[in-house]
Amino acid sequence: MRAAVYLALKDLRLLLRDRAAAFFTFVFPLAIALFFGYVFSGTTSEPLRVAAFVEQSSPAATMLIKALDEDGGFKLTVTDARAAGEQLVRRGDAVALVIVPAAYAEGIDGVFSGGGAKLGLVVDPSRRAEGAMLVGKIHEVAFRTVFAAVGDPVQFARVLDRMEESLKASDFSFTDRLAIRTALSRARTMSAPAADGSAVKPTASLADWKPVSVEIAELSMRPGVPANSFAISFMQGIAWALFGAVLSFGSGIAEERQRGTLVRLLVSPMSPNQILFGKALACFVTCLATEWMLVFFGMFVFRVEVSHWPLMVVVTLVTAFGFSGIMMLLAAGFRTQGGAQGAGRAVLLVLAMIGGGTVPIVFMPPFLRVASNLSPFKWAVLAAEGATWRSWGMSEMLLPLAVLVAIGVFGLTVGTALVRRSI
Amino acid sequence: MIRVRDIRKSFGSIAAVDGVTFNVQHGEIFGLLGPNGAGKSTAIAMCTGQLAPDSGSIEIGEAGSPRAARARALIGLAPQQIALYEELTARENLVFLARVHGMPEPVRRADELLDMVGLLPRARDRVATFSGGMQRRLNLAAALVHNPTAIFLDEPTAGVDPQSRTAILDVVQRLATEGRAVIYTTHYMEEAQRICSRVAVMDRGRVLAIGTVAELIAEHGGESVVTVDSLAGEHRVRTREPLREIERALAEGGATAVRIEQPDLEMVFLALTGRRLRD
Numbered sequence: 227m228r229a230a231v232y233l234a235l236k237d238l239r240l241l242l243r244d245r246a247a248a249f250f251t252f253v254f255p256l257a258i259a260l261f262f263g264y265v266f267s268g269t270t271s272e273p274l275r276v277a278a279f280v281e282q283s284s285p286a287a288t289m290l291i292k293a294l295d296e297d298g299g300f301k302l303t304v305t306d307a308r309a310a311g312e313q314l315v316r317r318g319d320a321v322a323l324v325i326v327p328a329a330y331a332e333g334i335d336g337v338f339s340g341g342g343a344k345l346g347l348v349v350d351p352s353r354r355a356e357g358a359m360l361v362g363k364i365h366e367v368a369f370r371t372v373f374a375a376v377g378d379p380v381q382f383a384r385v386l387d388r389m390e391e392s393l394k395a396s397d398f399s400f401t402d403r404l405a406i407r408t409a410l411s412r413a414r415t416m417s418a419p420a421a422d423g424s425a426v427k428p429t430a431s432l433a434d435w436k437p438v439s440v441e442i443a444e445l446s447m448r449p450g451v452p453a454n455s456f457a458i459s460f461m462q463g464i465a466w467a468l469f470g471a472v473l474s475f476g477s478g479i480a481e482e483r484q485r486g487t488l489v490r491l492l493v494s495p496m497s498p499n500q501i502l503f504g505k506a507l508a509c510f511v512t513c514l515a516t517e518w519m520l521v522f523f524g525m526f527v528f529r530v531e532v533s534h535w536p537l538m539v540v541v542t543l544v545t546a547f548g549f550s551g552i553m554m555l556l557a558a559g560f561r562t563q564g565g566a567q568g569a570g571r572a573v574l575l576v577l578a579m580i581g582g583g584t585v586p587i588v589f590m591p592p593f594l595r596v597a598s599n600l601s602p603f604k605w606a607v608l609a610a611e612g613a614t615w616r617s618w619g620m621s622e623m624l625l626p627l628a629v630l631v632a633i634g635v636f637g638l639t640v641g642t643a644l645v646r647r648s649i
Numbered sequence: 650m651i652r653v654r655d656i657r658k659s660f661g662s663i664a665a666v667d668g669v670t671f672n673v674q675h676g677e678i679f680g681l682l683g684p685n686g687a688g689k690s691t692a693i694a695m696c697t698g699q700l701a702p703d704s705g706s707i708e709i710g711e712a713g714s715p716r717a718a719r720a721r722a723l724i725g726l727a728p729q730q731i732a733l734y735e736e737l738t739a740r741e742n743l744v745f746l747a748r749v750h751g752m753p754e755p756v757r758r759a760d761e762l763l764d765m766v767g768l769l770p771r772a773r774d775r776v777a778t779f780s781g782g783m784q785r786r787l788n789l790a791a792a793l794v795h796n797p798t799a800i801f802l803d804e805p806t807a808g809v810d811p812q813s814r815t816a817i818l819d820v821v822q823r824l825a826t827e828g829r830a831v832i833y834t835t836h837y838m839e840e841a842q843r844i845c846s847r848v849a850v851m852d853r854g855r856v857l858a859i860g861t862v863a864e865l866i867a868e869h870g871g872e873s874v875v876t877v878d879s880l881a882g883e884h885r886v887r888t889r890e891p892l893r894e895i896e897r898a899l900a901e902g903g904a905t906a907v908r909i910e911q912p913d914l915e916m917v918f919l920a921l922t923g924r925r926l927r928d
Binding site (some may be wrong): 228229232233236239240242244484485487489490491493495496497580608 | 665697698699718719722724726730731732733734735741745746748749750751755791918924
């Protein structure tokens with residue numbers, strides 16, 4: 227056991243002495259995390275996936291939801307509970323949750339009388355560009371619904387009633403009140419249904435009106451939502467850290483073989499299993515070190531929050547274990563350093579990319595999102611996100627952790643057996 | 650110390666080692682001579698436990714098979730290929746290996762060995778900066794970190810400068826003096842003649858002859874050639890008793906110069922295989 231630890235320490239020292247390998251293991255993931263953190267635009271050609279929760283059903287709320295649903299820019303999912311909607315946002319299945327408060331209908335009624343409608347919006351801060359676009363769209367749709375409400379004689383009559391009520395309570399002068407009453411009376415006449423029962427056509431002046439009282443009451447992060455885009459990109463960086471570590475150590479056995487030192491190790495009192503354990507240990511430690519480096523860097527510099535420290539510890543351990551298994555499979559597959567590094571780079575690069583290493587999984591088209599399940603990087607990133615901004619509990623963590631453990635067990639068992647046969 | 654009994658190893662239809670038997674005692678330097686492909690490296694791989702023989706047996710001291718952990722602790726191997734970590738310093742290489750072998754005070758042990766091979770002043774330098782000869786010396790030192798008693802040196806002087814060659818040969822002789830059993834493979838006949846107590850000539854997986862250098866030369870080297878220069882010209886005589894031939898030439902008078910060409914291991918090899926060692 228002690229000999230295996232010395233072997234691992236030697237490999238770590240070699241890694242640090244090899245500037246290129248050290249760069250790709252420690253610096254490159256950080257660079258990737260910073261790069262994507264800064265450039266996340268969050269733009270996509272797909273309709274924005276938005277969740278909506280209506281606190282209390284009303285014609286106005288129904289009209290708004292219908293308008294959102296019919297708007298080509300959204301793909302709307304209406305949830306029964308606010309928590310369910312927030313969960314969709316947390317999981318990245320929706321950019322934001324639109325909350326239609328119970329007072330929304332009343333707010334619409336009082337839109338001209340000092341009240342005003344309010345909407346809640348829980349947005350994924352890592353996708354602020356989309357969030358900002360969404361706010362604009364909400365304004366637009368809200369305007370249309372208010373406009374439609376004004377066009378509905380019954381609802382408009384209620385609006386006028388409400389305005390007259392508020393006029394009574396006001397301290398306006400008699401002259402002003404008279405002028406306003408006259409205007410309201412004219413408006414009532416204008417909005418009266420036509421002889422054929424159809425609603426009044428909106429006039430051009432009314433169409434230009436901006437329902438400024440409709441405001442987004444809540445556009446802030448909530449627990450379980452990333453504080454910023456770096457919360458996403460630093461978890462993506464973990465994928466590249468794992469990529470670098472696996473690539474560095476995956477060719478380790480081939481390298482020892484090529485430089486002749488494998489013979490020395492085999493002639494030493496170390497058993498082949500101890501040698502392989504030492505190799506896996508070096509990879510494991512490197513994976514852990516780079517994961518924590520990214521977590522701490524993100525935490526102290528970019529306010530990336532770890533929601534559950536014990537889970538984060540478990541995630542990093544399990545991820546390092548899983549990728550040590552992948553390293554062993556890579557080591558088993560190739561007898562030369564060049565072969566292991568070349569083929570390893572090609573295979574791992576594809577897996578890292580479809581696993582969310584470049585484009586976050588939530589931005590991927592559906593078919594690619596399904597394909598990403600095949601990538602161990604996806605599960606590593608997902609688990610890391612779960613312990614940070616997704617604020618997952620153990621039950622949600624179970625799947626990614628189980629997948630990573632399974633990968634580790636498979637890789638270490640099969641990889642070790644294959645490497646042992648080859649040495 | 651090292652007992653090899655009728656070991657055989659085939660790779661497919663090719664018999665790399667075909668019934669090799671020899672013993673090496675404590676304090677003995679045993680030379681394995683043969684061209685490339687003779688089976689020397691395969692034999693060493695089996696003796697050091699890297700390969701299992703198809704048949705036959707190998708015992709290292711009382712520890713038995715070289716594949717047993719106890720036996721591996723007794724084995725020191727300097728492979729033909731320089732087997733070092735170039736990115737590490739000379740001291741780091743030896744300290745790592747000493748630790749892997751569980752040696753107490755690995756740094757002190759590393760420095761002892763660096764001193765022995767004349768590399769202590771370069772202890773902190775990376776191996777990548779060393780000359781070929783220095784790397785060979787360190788390669789030898791790396792085989793000795795755990796104080797082994799059965800030492801296998803595979804072409805330890807290949808491609809080195811005269812200074813390093815002398816240093817390496819001195820170390821090998823010192824190891825034998827300390828009572829260790831050394832198996833030494835080489836292409837250089839003069840090295841084998843200089844340091845080997847006994848020699849086995851191998852070709853095509855078989856041991857063709859085994860014995861001391863003198864015995865092999867006497868048995869297979871053929872006759873010496875005595876050349877006598879005189880006013881009458883050059884006179885060459887093949888004889889097994891060159892001194893008697895010289896005495897006779899001197900007694901006859903007229904000799905201006907006398908030269909003796911004694912048979913060597915190269916001639917032994919030629920006689921045994923019909924070709925030169927480096928063909």
